Amino acid sequence: MNVYLSDILTACILFPVVAFLITVPYMIYQYRRRGSVPKLHTAIVYSFVFYLTCAYFLVLLPLPADRTAYVAYAATPQLVPFNFVHEFLAETTFSPSDPATWLRVLRDPYIYEAFFNVLLLLPLGAYLRYYFRRRWWQALIIGFLVTLSFETTQLTGLWGIYEHPYRLFDVDDLIQNTLGAMVGFWLAGPAMRTLPDLRTANLRAAEAGLSASVTRRALSFALDSALTAALAVGSIYLVYRSGLVAAPIGAKATAAQALEATTAQISDALLPARLCILIALVIVFFIVPVVTRGRTPAQALLHLRIVRTGARRASWYHYLARYGLLFVFIWIPWGLFTLLTEVGGSSIGSEAGTLATFASQNTEACIAVLAVFTVAWVVSLIVRGVRAASGRAPFVMLNGMLSRTRIMTESGLAAERARLSALSVDDVRKLEQLIAEGGISLASLMRCAGEAVADEVRTWAGGPVRVCVLTGSGNNGGDGWVCAESLARSGYPVTLITPKTAEELTAEPARTEARSSLKRTLEGEFPLTVAVAPEADDAARALDEAEVVVDAILGTGFTGSSLREPYATWISLANLRRFKGPRGKGRGAHRARTGKPSKRASGTTLRDRRKDAPFAVAVDVPSGYSAQAATWADPCFCADVTVTMLAMKPGLIASGAERFCGQVKLAELVDTAPYREKLG
Ligand SMILES: NC(=O)C1=CN([C@@H]2O[C@H](COP(=O)(O)OP(=O)(O)OC[C@H]3O[C@@H](n4cnc5c(N)ncnc54)[C@H](OP(=O)(O)O)[C@@H]3O)[C@@H](O)[C@H]2O)[C@H](O)CC1
Numbered sequence: 001m002n003v004y005l006s007d008i009l010t011a012c013i014l015f016p017v018v019a020f021l022i023t024v025p026y027m028i029y030q031y032r033r034r035g036s037v038p039k040l041h042t043a044i045v046y047s048f049v050f051y052l053t054c055a056y057f058l059v060l061l062p063l064p065a066d067r068t069a070y071v072a073y074a075a076t077p078q079l080v081p082f083n084f085v086h087e088f089l090a091e092t093t094f095s096p097s098d099p100a101t102w103l104r105v106l107r108d109p110y111i112y113e114a115f116f117n118v119l120l121l122l123p124l125g126a127y128l129r130y131y132f133r134r135r136w137w138q139a140l141i142i143g144f145l146v147t148l149s150f151e152t153t154q155l156t157g158l159w160g161i162y163e164h165p166y167r168l169f170d171v172d173d174l175i176q177n178t179l180g181a182m183v184g185f186w187l188a189g190p191a192m193r194t195l196p197d198l199r200t201a202n203l204r205a206a207e208a209g210l211s212a213s214v215t216r217r218a219l220s221f222a223l224d225s226a227l228t229a230a231l232a233v234g235s236i237y238l239v240y241r242s243g244l245v246a247a248p249i250g251a252k253a254t255a256a257q258a259l260e261a262t263t264a265q266i267s268d269a270l271l272p273a274r275l276c277i278l279i280a281l282v283i284v285f286f287i288v289p290v291v292t293r294g295r296t297p298a299q300a301l302l303h304l305r306i307v308r309t310g311a312r313r314a315s316w317y318h319y320l321a322r323y324g325l326l327f328v329f330i331w332i333p334w335g336l337f338t339l340l341t342e343v344g345g346s347s348i349g350s351e352a353g354t355l356a357t358f359a360s361q362n363t364e365a366c367i368a369v370l371a372v373f374t375v376a377w378v379v380s381l382i383v384r385g386v387r388a389a390s391g392r393a394p395f396v397m398l399n400g401m402l403s404r405t406r407i408m409t410e411s412g413l414a415a416e417r418a419r420l421s422a423l424s425v426d427d428v429r430k431l432e433q434l435i436a437e438g439g440i441s442l443a444s445l446m447r448c449a450g451e452a453v454a455d456e457v458r459t460w461a462g463g464p465v466r467v468c469v470l471t472g473s474g475n476n477g478g479d480g481w482v483c484a485e486s487l488a489r490s491g492y493p494v495t496l497i498t499p500k501t502a503e504e505l506t507a508e509p510a511r512t513e514a515r516s517s518l519k520r521t522l523e524g525e526f527p528l529t530v531a532v533a534p535e536a537d538d539a540a541r542a543l544d545e546a547e548v549v550v551d552a553i554l555g556t557g558f559t560g561s562s563l564r565e566p567y568a569t570w571i572s573l574a575n576l577r578r579f580k581g582p583r584g585k586g587r588g589a590h591r592a593r594t595g596k597p598s599k600r601a602s603g604t605t606l607r608d609r610r611k612d613a614p615f616a617v618a619v620d621v622p623s624g625y626s627a628q629a630a631t632w633a634d635p636c637f638c639a640d641v642t643v644t645m646l647a648m649k650p651g652l653i654a655s656g657a658e659r660f661c662g663q664v665k666l667a668e669l670v671d672t673a674p675y676r677e678k679l680g
C-alpha cells in the first residue's frame with residue numbers, strides 16, 4: 001500500500017510541471033475549438049492528466065536499480081488467462097461456509113491486486129464516457145490499448161532503457177484493467193445525471209467566445225512576442241555567423257578586451273542585431289497582418305482579428321499605427337529609464353549624444369516625467385481593466401484607442417457584422433423573391449435552411465440523441481421537415497409533430513417538401529416518427545423523451561399578440577420541460593397535462609434553464625416572438641440557439657431578445673451580397 005502512496009506522491013510532485021507544459025497548447029486548442037476556455041472542461045482535463053500521471057507511475061515505478069538489473073519473476077510473460085483464479089484457489093484457505101476466512105480473502109494478494117487492477121482503469125472508462133463521449137466499444141478498445149501500453153512498457157524494460165523486463169507481463173492484468181475501464185464506463189452513465197452537462201458548457205463557451213477576452217489577447221501577444229524573439233535570435237545568429245559583420249565582442253575576446261571596448265564601439269557593433277529585432281517586429285506585427293488582412297501569426301492561431309472600430313476592415317496604416325504606438329509606449333519609459341540609469345552610473349561619455357547630455361543636466365525633471373508617465377499608464381490600465389471586468393466595456397488598449405482599431409474574435413466579428421446588416425422582415429421577404437428570381441428556388445433555400453438547423457443540432461449533440469421537431473403549417477414548418485429528415489438520415493431518432501398531414505399543408509414549398517420527405521420515409525429510406533395533431537399527453541411524452549427540441553412552428557409569418565392552439569400547448573410543454581424537467585408526480589405533472597405554463601416558466605431567463613433541459617433550437621425566430629417588433633406572445637418558445645435565415649432581423653438584435661432567442665446564429669444560405677445591392 002505504501003508503494004502505491006509513494007507513486008501517487010511522485011505524481012503529485014511532477015504534476016505541476018506537466019500542467020505547466022500543457023497549459024499553452026490546451027488554451028490554444030480550447031480557443032480554436034470552443035471559443036473560450038470553459039472552467040468545467042479545464043477542471044476535467046487537468047484532473048484527467050493528473051489521473052493518467054498517477055496511473056503510469058503506479059504501473060512503471062519503482063524502476064530497477066540499474067540498467068542491467070535482472071528481475072527473475074518478470075523474465076517469462078504470464079500468458080494464461082485467469083491464472084490468478086487458479087493460483088488463488090490453489091493457495092487459499094477460503095471456505096464460503098466459514099465466515100472467519102472471508103476477511104482473509106480480502107488480504108490475499110491475488111484478490112487485492114485484481115481489485116486494484118480493476119480500480120486502476122475505472123476512472124479512464126468514466127472519463128471516456130463523460131468527457132470524451134465515446135461509445136462502449138470504443139471505451140473497450142481504448143481501455144485495452146492503454147493497459148497494453150502499460151504491459152508492453154514493462155515487458156520492454158521501458159522501451160529499451162533497461163536491458164530486461166522489470167515487471168511481469170501478465171495477461172490477467174490486461175483482462176482486469178480492461179474490465180475496470182468498462183465498469184467505469186457503465187458507472188458513469190447514472191453519475192452523468194448529476195454531473196454538470198458538458199454540452200451546455202460548450203454552448204456557454206461559444207457565447208463567451210464572441211468577445212476577445214484579455215487572457216486570449218495576452219496569450220496572443222505573448223506568442224507573437226515569442227515568435228519575434230525566435231526570429232530575431234535566429235537572424236542575429238545567422239548574421240554574425242556569416243561573418244558579414246563583426247560580433248560586438250568577439251567570441252575569443254578576453255575579459256580585458258571586452259572591458260576595453262567603449263560603449264560607442266559596442267553600440268555600433270550591436271546595430272545589425274538591433275536591425276534584426278526591428279525586422280522581426282515588422283514581419284510579425286506589420287507584414288503578416290497586411291498579408292492576412294488583419295491577423296498576426298498568433299492572432300490567426302487564436303482566431304482573432306484586428307479591425308477598425310465598427311467592425312470595419314482595417315488597412316495597412318491601421319496596423320502600423322496600432323503596433324507602432326504600442327512599441328513606442330513600451331519604448332518610452334524603458335528608453336528613459338535606461339538613459340537615466342546610465343547617466344547615474346556615468347557609464348557613458350560624450351559619445352552618448354545630446355539626449356544623454358540633456359538627461360544628465362535635467363535628471364530630476366526626467367525622473368518626474370518617467371514617474372508621471374508610469375503612474376498615468378498604471379491608473380488608466382486599472383480603470384480599463386475594472387470596466388472590462390464588470391462587463392461595462394471591452395478592454396481597449398491605449399494604442400487601440402488612438403489608432404481606432406480593436407481586436408475581435410472571428411465569431412464575434414461575424415456576429416457583429418450580421419447585426420450591423422440586419423434587414424426588416426419585409427426586406428427579407430423581398431430578398432427571398434430576388435433570390436428566387438435569380439434562379440435559386442425557395443425550395444432549395446428551404447433545404448439549406450433545414451440543413452443549417454440540423455448542423456447546429458449535430459454540433460451540439462456530437463452523436464445521435466433523441467430529437468423532437470415541432471412544426472407549424474407554414475414554411476417555417478417546411479424547414480422543420482427538412483431538418484428532421486437530415487437528422488434521421490444521420491441516425492438520430494426523430495419524432496416530428498405536425499398540426500396537419502403533409503397533404504393538408506397549404507404553404508409552398510413546405511407542402512412539397514413535407515410530402516416528398518414523408519414518401520421517402522414510408523419507402524424506408526430513413527426512419528422518422530410523424531405525429532399528426534397528437535393529444536397533449538402524447539406531445540408531452542415526445543418532448544419528455546427528447547434531448548433536443550427543434551421549434552419550427554412559426555417564423556416570420558407569426559402575426560397577432562397571442563398563439564392559437566395547438567401551438568400554445570406545444571410551446572408551453574417545451575418550456576416546461578426546459579424549466580421544470582420531465583413530467584413527474586405532483587404539480588408539475590398537472591401543469592404538463594393541462595399545458596398551462598407556470599409563471600416561472602413564462603418569465604424565466606435562459607440562465608435558469610434546467611441542467612438536463614433539452615437543447616432548444618428555434619428555426620429563424622422563436623415561435624411567438626416577433627422578428628420585427630421584438631414583442632412576444634405568452635407563451636413564447638425559449639431557445640438556446642436561434643438559427644436565423646438570410647439576414648438578422650430587428651427583433652433578434654433588440655435588447656432583451658436573448659431571453660427568448662438565446663444565441664442567434666445567422667445562416668446566410670446563399671451569398672446575399674448581390675441581392676442586397678438590388679434591394680438598395
Ligand atoms: N427567409 C428565407 O430565406 C427563408 C425562409 N423560410 C422559412 O419560411 C418562414 C416564413 O414562412 P411563412 O410561411 O411566411 O410563415 P410561417 O411559417 O412563419 O407562419 C405561417 C403560419 O403561421 C400561422 N400563424 C400566424 N400567426 C399565428 C398565430 N398568432 N397563432 C397561430 N398560428 C399563426 C399562419 O396561420 P393562418 O391561419 O394565419 O394562415 C400560417 O399558417 C421563415 O420564418 C423561414 O423559417 C423558407 O425556408 C425559405 C427560406
Ligand SMILES: [K+]
Nearest residue numbers: 551554619621
Ligand atoms: K420557429
